[in-house]
Amino acid sequence: MALSxxxxxxxxxxxxxxxxxxxxxxxxxRNFAIAGLIILLIVPQVFDAYFTNLLIQIGYYGIAAxxxxxLVGFTGQISLGHAAFFGFGAFASAWISNNFGIPVIxxxxxxxxxxxxxxxxxxxxxxxxxxxxxxxxxxxxxxxLEDFFNRADWFSGGSAGSLAPPLTLFGFSFDTDKSYFYIxxxxxxxxxxxxxxxxxxxxxxxxxxxxxxxxxxxxxxINLTKYRILAFGVSSFYAGVGxxxxxxxxxxxxxxxxxxxxxxQFLAMIIIGGxxxxxxxxxxxxxxxxxxxxxxxxxxxxxxxxxxxERGVSxxxxxxxxxxxxxxxxxxxxxxxxxxxxxxxxxxxxxxSY
Amino acid sequence: MNGQLxxxxxINGVIIGVLYGVVAMSFVLIYxxxxxxxxxxxxxxxxxxxxxxxxxxxxxxxxxxxxxxTLAFMFVFGVLLQVVVLxxxxxxxxxxxxxxxxxxxxxxxxxxxxxxxxxxxxxPRVFDIEMVTIAGLNxxxxxxxxxxxxxxxxxxxxxxxxxxxxxxxxxATAFDQQVAASLGxxxxxxxxxxxxxxxxxxAVAGVTIGMxxxxxxxxxxxxxxxxxxxxxxxxxxxxxxxxxxxxxxxxENVAQFVDGEWLHWGNLYNIAPFxxxxxxxxxxxxxxxxxxxxxxx
Numbered sequence: 001m002a003l004s005x006x007x008x009x010x011x012x013x014x015x016x017x018x019x020x021x022x023x024x025x026x027x028x029x030r031n032f033a034i035a036g037l038i039i040l041l042i043v044p045q046v047f048d049a050y051f052t053n054l055l056i057q058i059g060y061y062g063i064a065a066x067x068x069x070x071l072v073g074f075t076g077q078i079s080l081g082h083a084a085f086f087g088f089g090a091f092a093s094a095w096i097s098n099n100f101g102i103p104v105i106x107x108x109x110x111x112x113x114x115x116x117x118x119x120x121x122x123x124x125x126x127x128x129x130x131x132x133x134x135x136x137x138x139x140x141x142x143x144x145l146e147d148f149f150n151r152a153d154w155f156s157g158g159s160a161g162s163l164a165p166p167l168t169l170f171g172f173s174f175d176t177d178k179s180y181f182y183i184x185x186x187x188x189x190x191x192x193x194x195x196x197x198x199x200x201x202x203x204x205x206x207x208x209x210x211x212x213x214x215x216x217x218x219x220x221x222i223n224l225t226k227y228r229i230l231a232f233g234v235s236s237f238y239a240g241v242g243x244x245x246x247x248x249x250x251x252x253x254x255x256x257x258x259x260x261x262x263x264x265q266f267l268a269m270i271i272i273g274g275x276x277x278x279x280x281x282x283x284x285x286x287x288x289x290x291x292x293x294x295x296x297x298x299x300x301x302x303x304x305x306x307x308x309x310e311r312g313v314s315x316x317x318x319x320x321x322x323x324x325x326x327x328x329x330x331x332x333x334x335x336x337x338x339x340x341x342x343x344x345x346x347x348x349x350x351x352x353s354y
Numbered sequence: 355m356n357g358q359l360x361x362x363x364x365i366n367g368v369i370i371g372v373l374y375g376v377v378a379m380s381f382v383l384i385y386x387x388x389x390x391x392x393x394x395x396x397x398x399x400x401x402x403x404x405x406x407x408x409x410x411x412x413x414x415x416x417x418x419x420x421x422x423x424t425l426a427f428m429f430v431f432g433v434l435l436q437v438v439v440l441x442x443x444x445x446x447x448x449x450x451x452x453x454x455x456x457x458x459x460x461x462x463x464x465x466x467x468x469x470x471x472x473x474x475x476x477x478p479r480v481f482d483i484e485m486v487t488i489a490g491l492n493x494x495x496x497x498x499x500x501x502x503x504x505x506x507x508x509x510x511x512x513x514x515x516x517x518x519x520x521x522x523x524x525x526a527t528a529f530d531q532q533v534a535a536s537l538g539x540x541x542x543x544x545x546x547x548x549x550x551x552x553x554x555x556x557a558v559a560g561v562t563i564g565m566x567x568x569x570x571x572x573x574x575x576x577x578x579x580x581x582x583x584x585x586x587x588x589x590x591x592x593x594x595x596x597x598x599x600x601x602x603x604x605x606e607n608v609a610q611f612v613d614g615e616w617l618h619w620g621n622l623y624n625i626a627p628f629x630x631x632x633x634x635x636x637x638x639x640x641x642x643x644x645x646x647x648x649x650x651x
Contacts, residue, residue, distance in 0.1 A: 078449050078452065124636075125632065125635050131448050132391050132448055132452065132589075133635055135449075136581050136635070139628075140581075140629075140632050143625060147621065147625045150621075264456055268453075268457075315468035316468070317464075318461075319460070322457045322459070322461030322463075322464065324457075325454070325456065325457030326461065329453060333446065
C-alpha cells in the first residue's frame with residue numbers, strides 16, 4: 001500500500017498558527033473522516049434496526065455530551081444538572097410543535113434556544129461561585145427542574161408526560177429508525193462542526209483561558225462573568241437540541257427518565273471520553289451506550305450458568321456505570337481520547353518508537 | 355391556621371434536623387480534613403443500616419453485638435475506601451474527586467439494591483415504641499431516642515476533638531497539612547481515620563433512622579439533603595453543620611405545613627431545601643459559619 005509522505009507525519013512540522021488549529025491535520029485524516037461518513041450513510045441500509053437504534057442513541061446523547069464537555073472540559077465548570085437541560089429541550093420541542101403548529105425541524109433548534117435561556121439563568125450563580133459550590137448549585141437546579149417537569153401540566157403534561165410528534169419534512173415522515181438516523185446524523189455533523197469551529201475561535205480560546213487560570217484570563221481582558229454564563233448557554237443549547245432529538249425519536253417524553261442518574265451518565269461520558277476533547281466526547285458516549293448492551297450480550301452467554309446474575313442484570317448495569325467512572329478516574333483520567341492519541345503516536349514512529 | 359399542627363411539625367423538624375446535623379457533621383469532617391466532597395455520604399448510612407439489619411435478622415444476633423460489629427465493619431470499610439480508592443486521587447482536580455465519589459455512590463446504591471432488594475425492610479423491635487406526651491405534644495419514644503443518640507454523638511465528637519491526642523492531630527492536619535506533617539503527624543493516617551469516623555457516625559445515623567422508618571434505598575437521599583445543611587452552615591464548620599441540619603429539618607416541616615395549608619404543590623417538602631440552597635449560594639456561598647475563601651495570586 002503506497003502511503004503518501006503526508007499520510008502521517010513523524011513529528012511536528014507546523015509553522016503557522018493556522019496549521020496548528022486546522023480541523024484535519026493531514027489529508028489522510030480528512031479522507032478517513034469522509035470515508036467514515038460514507039460508511040455511516042450506508043449503515044442503516046445494511047444493518048438491522050437494533051444497530052441503527054444504538055447509533056441514533058449515540059447521536060443524540062453525543063450532542064448533549066458535547067455541550068457538557070464545552071462547559072466542563074473546556075471552561076472548567078462543573079454541572080450536575082445536564083439531564084435537566086436535556087429533558088427541558090425534549091419537553092420544549094414537544095410543547096412548541098404541539099401548541100404552535102411549528103414544524104418539528106424548526107421546533108428542535110427553537111427548543112435549543114429556550115433551553116439556552118434556562119441554562120443561562122441557572123448559570124447566573126456561576127458568575128460568583130465555582131468548583132464544588134457550583135456543582136452543588138447545579139445539583140439543586142436538577143432537582144428544581146425535575147420538580148417543575150412533574151408539576152407544570154401546561155408545559156410538560158405533568159407526571160403523565162407529553163407526546164412528541166414525529167419529524168416531517170416535505171410530506172415525508174421520519175418515523176422509522178432507518179430514516180430518523182439521517183436526521184440525527186445531520187444534526188450530529190452540524191453540531192460537532194459548529195462546536196469544533198467555535199472552540200477554534202476567540203470565544204473558544206477564552207473558554208480555555210478561563211479554565212486554565214481564571215485570574216490570568218481576567219487580567220488579559222476576558223470578561224469572566226460573560227464567558228462563564230455563555231458557557232452555560234452554549235452547553236444548554238447542545239443539551240436542548242440533543243433532548244429534542246431524543247423526544248421526537250421516542251415520540252413520548254416523561255419526567256421519569258430525566259433523573260440525576262442521567263446527569264451523572266453525561267458526566268461519565270465526557271470523563272471516559274476525555275475532558276476537553278471533541279472527538280473523545282463521541283468515543284465516551286459510544287462507550288456508555290454500548291456498555292449496557294455488551295453486558296446484556298455477556299449475560300446471555302454467562303447467564304445460563306449463573307441464573308442469579310441474570311436476575312440482577314439491571315443492577316449490574318448500574319454498578320458497571322459507577323465502576324467505569326471510578327476505574328477510569330484512577331487509571332486513565334485523560335480518557336479514551338488520550339489512549340487513542342497514544343496509539344497513534346506509537347504507530348507514528350513504528351518500528352522505532354523509542 | 356393550625357397552631358398545634360405547626361408546633362408538632364416544628365418538633366418533628368428539630369428531631370429529624372438533629373439527625374441531618376449528625377450526617378452533615380460527618381460530611382464536613384471529611385471535607386475539612388481531606389478536602390474531598392463526599393457524594394457517597396448517603397450510601398454510608400445505607401451500608402451501615404443494611405449491614406446491621408442483616409446481622410440482626412439473617413444471623414439473629416442480639417442488638418448490642420450486631421451493632422458493635424456494624425460499627426467495626428464501617429470503621430474498616432472507611433479506612434479501606436480511603437486507602438484503596440481515594441488515596442490515588444490526592445492532587446487531582448476537584449471535578450475528578452467529585453465524580454469519583456459519585457461513581458462510588460452509584461456503585462454502592464445499585465449493589466445494595468441488588469443484594470437486599472428494593473423494598474422497605476423493618477428493623478426488629480429493639481426498644482418499645484410508644485407515645486409520650488411532653489407539654490401537650492405527642493412524641494414517639496423512638497424519635498426521642500434518636501434525638502438522644504444524636505446529642506450523644508455530638509458530645510462524643512466534641513470531646514474527641516477537644517481532648518484526645520488523635521483529635522488534636524486531626525485538627526492540626528485540617529489547619530495546615532504541611533505543618534502537621536512536619537510536626538510528625540502521619541497525614542495519611544489522619545485521612546484514613548477521618549473517613550473511618552465519618553463512616554461509623556453515618557452508620558449510627560443510618561441504623562437510627564432504619565429503626566424508625568425501616569431500611570430502604572430511600573435512606574441514601576439523606577446524603578443529598580446534607581448539601582443544603584452543610585452549605586448553609588458553612589462547609590468547613592462542624593458547628594455550622596449541626597445548626598444547618600437543624601434549620602433544614604425545621605424548614606422542611608414548615609414547608610410541608612405551608613404546602614398543606616395554602617400552596618398544595620405536593621412535594622415542596624423535598625424541594626424547599628434546594629431553593630434555600632440556591633439562595634444561600636447566591637448571597638453567602640461560604641455559609642453562616644464557614645471561612646470565606648481568600649485567593650492569593
